[in-house]
Amino acid sequence: MILTIKPFKLKQQSVIPGFGITMGIALLYLTLLVLIPISMVFINSSSLGLSNFIDIVTSERVAASLKVSFGTSFFAAAINTVFGLLIAWVLERYTFPGKKLMDGLIDLPFALPTAVAGISLTTLYAQNGWIGRFFEPLGIRISYTPLGITIALIFISFPFVVRTVQPVLQGIDTEVEEAAACLGASRFQTFTKIVIPELFPALITGFALSFARALGEYGSVVFISGNMPMKTEITPLLIRTKLEQYDYAGGTAVAAVMLIISFVMLLLINFFQWWISNRHNRS
Numbered sequence: 272m273i274l275t276i277k278p279f280k281l282k283q284q285s286v287i288p289g290f291g292i293t294m295g296i297a298l299l300y301l302t303l304l305v306l307i308p309i310s311m312v313f314i315n316s317s318s319l320g321l322s323n324f325i326d327i328v329t330s331e332r333v334a335a336s337l338k339v340s341f342g343t344s345f346f347a348a349a350i351n352t353v354f355g356l357l358i359a360w361v362l363e364r365y366t367f368p369g370k371k372l373m374d375g376l377i378d379l380p381f382a383l384p385t386a387v388a389g390i391s392l393t394t395l396y397a398q399n400g401w402i403g404r405f406f407e408p409l410g411i412r413i414s415y416t417p418l419g420i421t422i423a424l425i426f427i428s429f430p431f432v433v434r435t436v437q438p439v440l441q442g443i444d445t446e447v448e449e450a451a452a453c454l455g456a457s458r459f460q461t462f463t464k465i466v467i468p469e470l471f472p473a474l475i476t477g478f479a480l481s482f483a484r485a486l487g488e489y490g491s492v493v494f495i496s497g498n499m500p501m502k503t504e505i506t507p508l509l510i511r512t513k514l515e516q517y518d519y520a521g522g523t524a525v526a527a528v529m530l531i532i533s534f535v536m537l538l539l540i541n542f543f544q545w546w547i548s549n550r551h552n553r554s
Contacts, residue, residue, distance in 0.1 A: 312530060315523040327521050328528045332500055333509065337529065340486060340506040341536075343417055347424035348482035352474055355432025355481075362433075363440040377434070380427050385490030392423050393495045415497030420505065423495050424485035431484060432477035439473040475544040479537055486533055 316324060327333065362374055380388065396403040396413035403413050413419045443466065451461045489507040496503040506529050513522035 309530065312523050312527050316520060316527045319520045319524055324524050327524045332504070333506075333525055333528070335501045336504050336506040336509045336525075337532070339417060339420065339503060340529070341532070343420045343424055343505075344482055344485035347421050347428060347485045348478050350421075350425055351429040351432045351481045352478045355429055355477060356436055356470065356474060358429075359433045359436040359440055363437060377430050380430055385427060385488065386494070388426060389423060389491035389494030392419070392426065392491065396422065396495065414495050415499070415503060417503060419495040420492055420503060423491045424488055427488055427491055428481040428484040431480035432474070435477035435480065436470060436473050439470055443469050472544050472548050475540060475547065479540045479544075482540075483533070483537060486529075 319327065358377070362370065362377075393400075393414055395401050396419055398404065398407050398412065398414070400414070406413060411418075413422065447465060448461050451465055452458075456464070487507065489505070489511075492505055493508055496505060496508075498504055498508055506525060510522045510525050510529075513519075513525065
């Protein structure tokens, strides 16, 4: 018997021709569009000095705006995750008249200018608006409150969950669910034991995208929030206010804090998604 020894290759050949060139272009593109603009935020804010930087970012007004922005964005993303799954399920598992129209309406917030969305929502949910006037006698105010901000953020960010979950639902074989039903599993057991584990990574991704989109929203929120400092003022508006007052260092300091908190939260979400995916694959 003759043994053949394959030559040892120090570098594994890529299946994509020109990997080195494409990787270089990709890194250059990310550097120009992401890394350099982000680094300028920290460079501009560094001119304040550490003590002034801490005084600005720990001020009561900045803390209140961060609380409003992150709180409303989190609740909006959580609500979108639940109802986005429901809408994606209806679109993928059922056939009904107007299905194509409903599917097309999902992307409407992408095309609609955010200022138009803000004006429309304010008109609807104001005290004398078509919807707000029914809540006013009950003592519930929607416009110019965090509730109104949350509604605006739900509107502009819900397509992310739907479009993230839909392809995964398409890939789930319905025969697996039918087999579970034949083995005696109830609909609830099939949904929680088979469907949800498959959809969970996509739901986490949709939540992260919806949260990130809502966190940076400005145009639709400024109309319905009322922009009251310490109450309904969002962080992007506070940053713009500082820039309009020519306080560029203070504005970039607030932006740097918001950027750091957002990055940490998205990193934790991605780590949680990775952990869930590995756990599901091992099981």
